[in-house]
Amino acid sequence: MPGLHVDWHIGGLPLYPPTPSGDSKSRTLSWNNHTAPVSVNGWILPDEDAEEEMESLKINGSEEVTNSRGNTGRPVLERQSSSPMMPAFMTSAPGKVIVYGEHAVVYGKAAMAAAISLRSYLLVTALSRWHRTITLRFPDIDMEHSWNIDDLPWSTFSQPSKKKHYYDLVDKLDPELVEAMQPHLAIISPKASSDDRKIHQNAASAFLYLFLSLGSQRFPGCIYTLRSTIPIGAGLGSSASISVCLSSAILLQLRTLSGPHPDQPREEADLQIERINRWAFVGEMCIHGNPSGVDNTVATGGKAVVFKRGNYNQPPTVIPLRNFPELPLLLVNTRQSRSTSAEVAKVAAMRKAQPAVIEPILEAISQITESAHRLISTSGFDAKDAGSVQTLGGLISINHGLLTALGVSHPKLERIREIVDTVGLGWTKLTGAGGGGSAITLLNFNASPSKMTNLEEKLANEGFEKFETTLGGDGVGVLWPAVLHNGSQDESGEEIDQENFLNADGRDGVEHLVGVGIGAFEKREGWKFWSSVGSPHVNSEGKQEPISG
Numbered sequence: 001m002p003g004l005h006v007d008w009h010i011g012g013l014p015l016y017p018p019t020p021s022g023d024s025k026s027r028t029l030s031w032n033n034h035t036a037p038v039s040v041n042g043w044i045l046p047d048e049d050a051e052e053e054m055e056s057l058k059i060n061g062s063e064e065v066t067n068s069r070g071n072t073g074r075p076v077l078e079r080q081s082s083s084p085m086m087p088a089f090m091t092s093a094p095g096k097v098i099v100y101g102e103h104a105v106v107y108g109k110a111a112m113a114a115a116i117s118l119r120s121y122l123l124v125t126a127l128s129r130w131h132r133t134i135t136l137r138f139p140d141i142d143m144e145h146s147w148n149i150d151d152l153p154w155s156t157f158s159q160p161s162k163k164k165h166y167y168d169l170v171d172k173l174d175p176e177l178v179e180a181m182q183p184h185l186a187i188i189s190p191k192a193s194s195d196d197r198k199i200h201q202n203a204a205s206a207f208l209y210l211f212l213s214l215g216s217q218r219f220p221g222c223i224y225t226l227r228s229t230i231p232i233g234a235g236l237g238s239s240a241s242i243s244v245c246l247s248s249a250i251l252l253q254l255r256t257l258s259g260p261h262p263d264q265p266r267e268e269a270d271l272q273i274e275r276i277n278r279w280a281f282v283g284e285m286c287i288h289g290n291p292s293g294v295d296n297t298v299a300t301g302g303k304a305v306v307f308k309r310g311n312y313n314q315p316p317t318v319i320p321l322r323n324f325p326e327l328p329l330l331l332v333n334t335r336q337s338r339s340t341s342a343e344v345a346k347v348a349a350m351r352k353a354q355p356a357v358i359e360p361i362l363e364a365i366s367q368i369t370e371s372a373h374r375l376i377s378t379s380g381f382d383a384k385d386a387g388s389v390q391t392l393g394g395l396i397s398i399n400h401g402l403l404t405a406l407g408v409s410h411p412k413l414e415r416i417r418e419i420v421d422t423v424g425l426g427w428t429k430l431t432g433a434g435g436g437g438s439a440i441t442l443l444n445f446n447a448s449p450s451k452m453t454n455l456e457e458k459l460a461n462e463g464f465e466k467f468e469t470t471l472g473g474d475g476v477g478v479l480w481p482a483v484l485h486n487g488s489q490d491e492s493g494e495e496i497d498q499e500n501f502l503n504a505d506g507r508d509g510v511e512h513l514v515g516v517g518i519g520a521f522e523k524r525e526g527w528k529f530w531s532s533v534g535s536p537h538v539n540s541e542g543k544q545e546p547i548s549g
Contacts, residue, residue, distance in 0.1 A: 085220070087481035088125045089252065090496065092516055092527070093244035094473055095119065095230040096237035096298040097331070097431045097440050100369040100399050103347050103406060105309065109366035112373065113294055114304035114324060116331065117470040118236065120228040121514050122245035123482060123501050124253070131221030136207050138226045139502055143200040145188050147208075149219060153180035157212040164213045166256040166275065170282050173209070178286075181208050199232070206243055206283035214250050214279065224249065225498060227514075229507040231465070234333050235340070235432030240295030243283030248276045248476050260478065260530040269533035276300050276476055292316060302475025302531040306373050322531070324376060324472040325383030327392075328443040330426065330455075333465040334412040336436030343408045343433040350407065361402050368399050386445050393427030393442045400429030408434030416464060423455045442471070475531040477516050484514065484526050493526075 094115040101111025127133070135146040156162065157177055164170060185208070189200040207224065226245065230238040251257050257272050258264070277300040284291040294307050297318055304324035309316035351358040372395050375381060375388065382388055400417065403409060409430055416439045417428040426443040452468075459466050482496040496514055504513045516527040 086126045090479040090482045091245045091248045092121045092477045093241040093299040104362045104365035108310035110369040115302045118230045120241040123225045125223045127221035135223045154217045156180040202287045206286040227510045235437045237295040239287045240299045243280040244299040247279035260528045264533045269530040327471045329469045329471040330441035331467040332439045336412050338436030340433040343435045396427040396429045474529040477527045477529045
């Protein structure tokens with residue numbers, strides 16, 4: 001039987017991923033003067049009305065047919081065409097650090113967060129149409145689980161009052177949907193410790209909620225494998241990075257994202273970032289309950305943001321800093337566990353007991369953030385100028401001193417700062433809630449290799465974990481298909497498959513295999529980013545426009 005002619009078009013926008021010829025297309029079936037989306041190898045475009053239209057249209061060869069709505073037509077028939085499986089592809093998103101403003105932000109004041117070059121990576125491999133399972137693998141935390149697609153609670157998620165579309169804004173979880181997932185989460189990692197099992201179930205909860213909300217029972221089987229170079233539980237936004245990877249991957253499978261490509265208008269790229277960010281926030285709600293939305297915003301858009309949240313019943317106001325420079329950063333993990341809620345409560349108690357003392361400290365921290373924002377936003381700011389970097393570094397040192405005055409530092413954080421100051425490499429502060437966790441050092445221009453080696457030895461001798469990273473890098477990225485050259489002269493490149501991805505040895509192995517750009521593979525060809533497209537929005541005063549997070 002001849003195949004159906006398929007045209008590609010959605011809303012006038014080019015769809016990502018491109019066809020092999022590079023043409024922008026979308027999938028519609030034409031008969032007479034009516035068009036509607038069709039499924040190709042099980043991938044259904046997200047236009048519910050059109051899906052119903054096609055389901056009700058009984059196509060039989062070239063005969064004219066009538067569907068349940070009374071539409072009559074004859075399919076356009078051409079040569080038989082194949083429907084290959086969607087190729088394996090990857091998504092990636094960065095972690096984040098709070099550069100300025102910790103604790104002050106709790107009281108409606110400004111804080112600044114920036115992306116770091118430590119990232120999460122997700123490899124998506126489609127299975128043949130006969131495989132009816134989805135598998136979530138996260139080997140870095142010893143998690144793997146498979147679900148039968150047909151056993152999942154589609155009837156609950158597909159109720160007209162519950163069903164969500166890719167363009168919807170979801171600001172809270174639906175209790176009935178959360179409850180429907182529980183039997184499918186309760187069976188995960190039964191032999192793991194209670195703490196590990198909770199981490200596994202949180203990750204699975206984010207994945208299933210997104211998969212069931214955006215997908216359909218007609219989805220083909222897939223394997224979703226996550227690897228991360230971000231330390232978990234260190235206040236570096238690892239869960240948000242994972243949520244962004246999952247959100248972008250599922251939206252790509254639905255073919256609801258356009259780009260990224262060099263000629264894409266900035267406005268269109270921003271729309272894709274917003275779409276990914278909205279659903280990443282849903283994943284964060286599954287994991288954290290009531291997240292601020294800042295971590296996923298940084299992980300999606302990259303670079304840096306200034307944010308405030310004066311009213312916790314409303315989203316924070318977020319100003320993206322698209323011109324934020326990429327700066328060398330030293331990140332040191334104390335390996336000291338800490339409780340964010342305990343540190344926040346400590347400051348709240350001090351503020352209640354000594355408001356005349358603590359309020360000025362919080363306001364001074366906010367002014368540090370505003371000062372850094374003004375400096376970075378000026379037209380003459382030069383990240384390669386030693387004076388500019390010294391000014392930012394000086395603000396980092398002052399910020400740490402004020403946080404110490406609030407009582408949220410820790411002896412290990414102070415020891416890291418002392419070691420860095422002794423070697424003379426830059427400016428150091430705690431990042432996040434404090435009480436442990438991580439410290440960041442903005443490196444100065446005379447950070448010679450010998451000094452770095454000396455510092456590395458001192459930190460290692462005291463049991464600290466060091467990462468040389470970049471501050472202010474790209475946000476969510478796509479590698480379509482999952483092929484990289486990795487320094488090879490082979491024009492066909494190296495295909496990233498499940499086996500070599502799983503076998504990548506630790507953080508260094510993952511970065512060497514698939515890293516978006518670090519060390520010898522800086523800005524590696526193949527990965528593409530919406531945050532790198534076009535130029536930022538500016539208002540009439542030449543300032544970047546704020547957005548709601």
